[in-house]
Amino acid sequence: MTAERHELHELVDELPEDQVASVLADMRRRRPQNEGKTWSPEFFGIVDGADIPADLATNTDDYLAASGFGRDSL
Numbered sequence: 899m900t901a902e903r904h905e906l907h908e909l910v911d912e913l914p915e916d917q918v919a920s921v922l923a924d925m926r927r928r929r930p931q932n933e934g935k936t937w938s939p940e941f942f943g944i945v946d947g948a949d950i951p952a953d954l955a956t957n958t959d960d961y962l963a964a965s966g967f968g969r970d971s972l
Contacts, residue, residue: 899907913921954961962968 951961
């Protein structure tokens with residue numbers, strides 16, 4: 899961490915509570931935006947098809963265990 903960033907952290911910690919909201923709003927405006935990046939990430943929705951169990955989200959551990967995930971390799 900640079901000396902400037904460390905000083906910024908210290909100054910933020912010393913802010914009076916009534917100034918936090920306005921400083922936070924200013925920092926949010928200054929934050930670089932994720933230009934060119936859109937939701938959803940590339941991996942999102944890669945599992946698709948009619949053979950996917952309807953209860954996959956609620957029974958993930960069972961399906962992983964059935965496929966051998968978590969077992970020590972021999």
